[in-house]
Amino acid sequence: MVIVFQSKPSLLAGGVVAGPLEKRSIFSQYFDAIYDDERWEMKTNEQGHRKMVEEACEFAMKKAGVKNPDIDYFMGGDLVNQMTPTNFAARDLAIPFIGLFSACATSVSSVIVASLLTEVGAANFSLAGASSQHNAVERQFRYPVDYGSQKPQTAQWTVTAAGFALIGKHHEEYPSIEAATVGKSIDYGMDDPFHMGAAMAPAAFQTIQSHLEQRNQKIYNYDLILTGDLGQLGLKLLKGMLVESGVKNEELTLLRDAGAEFYGQDESFQSGASGAGCSAAIFFSYVIQQMRAGTYKRVLLVATGALLSPLSFQQGETIPCTAHAIEITMK
Amino acid sequence: MEKEQYKKLEQNVTPKPPYLKNVAKAFFVGGLICTIGQAVSLFYMIFFNFTEATAGNPTVATMVFFAMILTGFGLYKRIGQCAGAGSAVPVTGFGNAVISAAIEHRSEGLVLGVGGNLFKLAGSVVLFGVVSAFFVGLIKYILVTIGVVSW
Amino acid sequence: MVMSFVFAFIVGGIICVIGQLLMDVGKLTPGHTLSTLVVVGAILDGMGLYEPLIDFAGAGATVPITSFGNSLTHGAMAEAEKHGLVGVLSGMFEVTSAGISAAIVFGFIGALIFKPKGNID
Numbered sequence: 001m002v003i004v005f006q007s008k009p010s011l012l013a014g015g016v017v018a019g020p021l022e023k024r025s026i027f028s029q030y031f032d033a034i035y036d037d038e039r040w041e042m043k044t045n046e047q048g049h050r051k052m053v054e055e056a057c058e059f060a061m062k063k064a065g066v067k068n069p070d071i072d073y074f075m076g077g078d079l080v081n082q083m084t085p086t087n088f089a090a091r092d093l094a095i096p097f098i099g100l101f102s103a104c105a106t107s108v109s110s111v112i113v114a115s116l117l118t119e120v121g122a123a124n125f126s127l128a129g130a131s132s133q134h135n136a137v138e139r140q141f142r143y144p145v146d147y148g149s150q151k152p153q154t155a156q157w158t159v160t161a162a163g164f165a166l167i168g169k170h171h172e173e174y175p176s177i178e179a180a181t182v183g184k185s186i187d188y189g190m191d192d193p194f195h196m197g198a199a200m201a202p203a204a205f206q207t208i209q210s211h212l213e214q215r216n217q218k219i220y221n222y223d224l225i226l227t228g229d230l231g232q233l234g235l236k237l238l239k240g241m242l243v244e245s246g247v248k249n250e251e252l253t254l255l256r257d258a259g260a261e262f263y264g265q266d267e268s269f270q271s272g273a274s275g276a277g278c279s280a281a282i283f284f285s286y287v288i289q290q291m292r293a294g295t296y297k298r299v300l301l302v303a304t305g306a307l308l309s310p311l312s313f314q315q316g317e318t319i320p321c322t323a324h325a326i327e328i329t330m331k
Numbered sequence: 332m333e334k335e336q337y338k339k340l341e342q343n344v345t346p347k348p349p350y351l352k353n354v355a356k357a358f359f360v361g362g363l364i365c366t367i368g369q370a371v372s373l374f375y376m377i378f379f380n381f382t383e384a385t386a387g388n389p390t391v392a393t394m395v396f397f398a399m400i401l402t403g404f405g406l407y408k409r410i411g412q413c414a415g416a417g418s419a420v421p422v423t424g425f426g427n428a429v430i431s432a433a434i435e436h437r438s439e440g441l442v443l444g445v446g447g448n449l450f451k452l453a454g455s456v457v458l459f460g461v462v463s464a465f466f467v468g469l470i471k472y473i474l475v476t477i478g479v480v481s482w
Numbered sequence: 483m484v485m486s487f488v489f490a491f492i493v494g495g496i497i498c499v500i501g502q503l504l505m506d507v508g509k510l511t512p513g514h515t516l517s518t519l520v521v522v523g524a525i526l527d528g529m530g531l532y533e534p535l536i537d538f539a540g541a542g543a544t545v546p547i548t549s550f551g552n553s554l555t556h557g558a559m560a561e562a563e564k565h566g567l568v569g570v571l572s573g574m575f576e577v578t579s580a581g582i583s584a585a586i587v588f589g590f591i592g593a594l595i596f597k598p599k600g601n602i603d
Contacts, residue, residue: 019600021601021602038600039597045598134600135598135600138600139598144598145598145599145600146598146599157602160600268603269602
């Protein structure tokens with residue numbers, strides 16, 4: 001069921017920080033800070049990951065002129081075991097906190113929960129977002145980062161980035177959240193952890209279709225439908241599914257994917273970018289800024305997440321995926 | 332869209348691995364690593380007291396040393412991305428598997444991290460090498476005992 | 483002398499090509515591929531075929547991981563010949579120590595001096 005927000009909570013600010021390799025992102029000009037050290041001068045990747053989360057949150061708060069005690073809730077997650085980077089960042093931020101895991105779809109699931117808290121009047125301000133640090137995530141899900149395995153063309157590169165948004169009561173000058181769809185967990189039997197786009201595309205398709213249907217909208221009613229991290233191949237598959245369901249070809253140009261575009265056309269990244277920080281970084285920098293500039297009036301953000309673990313993969317399980325969507329408008 | 336239909340779409344969209352290019356790169360890089368190995372063993376034969384039969388051991392150790400340097404500077408994974416099996420199959424690939432795991436798990440300490448995870452990738456190679464050597468040796472022993480073959 | 487390099491290049495290259503085909507066509511992970519090659523090396527030595535390959539190709543046969551299976555088996559069989567059944571177990575690491583001990587020692591040293599890097603070039 002689609003959630004329609006009567007009070008239309010607003011995205012008051014976004015904070016995005018990224019690692020050294022993310023200088024190559026075609027979106028890097030929209031980020032608040034890019035660090036030269038992938039560990040943020042900390043001892044371990046995980047500590048750097050934590051620092052990254054804190055700094056993204058601080059940028060978001062600074063832009064809106066609020067401080068930690070003003071924030072009622074902190075919603076977020078990452079991909080490391082038990083989400084310790086975000087949990088530890090919550091310790092240092094000292095804001096009431098609920099950790100959320102929707103893999104790379106956490107960037108949107110966290111905003112949905114924060115918007116609901118705003119809607120029922122439980123929160124004036126909340127921080128919501130997600131993050132990923134390449135080294136910490138790769139060792140978790142695949143191989144040590146220095147292991148020389150050959151990645152296929154279907155593989156995606158986990159970004160080092162954190163993106164957090166400050167969500168508050170409706171404000172006309174800021175992009176506002178009109179509606180949201182919480183996705184089901186969809187499994188089309190894909191089982192290749194080096195081909196996540198193919199596993200996630202059906203989840204994105206179902207969430208988009210159900211959102212449009214229940215909102216009584218067509219794709220062309222939006223200025224942009226931006227998925228999270230399907231990558232170039234996953235985006236192709238999503239478009240293929242949409243065409244099959246009767247969507248016209250000219251509408252497909254309104255469909256873009258943050259993962260496919262993140263690093264431009266650079267082939268060293270294979271099918272593109274992924275990771276919880278990928279969609280969060282683009283949604284809470286580029287999208288918010290473009291909406292405030294008036295480039296887009298109505299946007300559908302669809303974050304996709306592959307709900308696998310190394311354990312489930314090794315035990316021969318397929319990869320269930322989810323996609324959560326928020327509809328954002330700007331007067 | 333049904334799962335079956337999606338599977339077909341997925342197979343149409345997903346590019347096949349560039350078989351020929353991959354094989355050519357594996358052959359070239361793998362061959363090159365073995366040629367370097369040949370030069371190293373020649374070095375041990377000329378400058379130290381090794382024979383063709385005994386030069387294998389110091390050669391392998393030296394190749395693993397090269398693998399450590401390349402892995403430490405983040406170069407082995409770049410070679411691996413290009414060469415695939417060409418850099419995975421030589422003993423340098425075995426070294427890379429051990430050393431990359433060691434570097435990765437340093438953050439959890441020398442005992443629990445490095446010690447506990449050193450063979451997390453290469454362990455299967457040791458396991459299957461030892462077990463298959465055991466059974467091959469056993470079978471040979473039985474065959475010799477019953478007089479089918481001789482040592 | 484020059485030919486020994488050529489043979490090492492060709493034989494080593496071919497063994498790597500077999501590995502590549504196992505990965506690309508056989509869809510095996512690197513771990514499965516290397517395990518398979520090690521078993522193949524052990525079996526070839528059991529049939530007495532690996533030593534001639536080393537004589538012919540030198541490092542082309544000793545550097546690929548197949549030689550690991552070969553030398554384990556070789557040690558096992560050599561000891562079995564001398565000491566009977568128990569030699570199968572005790573002889574295994576007699577010849578193979580170099581690769582494993584080098585990997586352990588250099589792994590330890592590597593862990594002390596290097597840090598993991600998420601670079602792409």
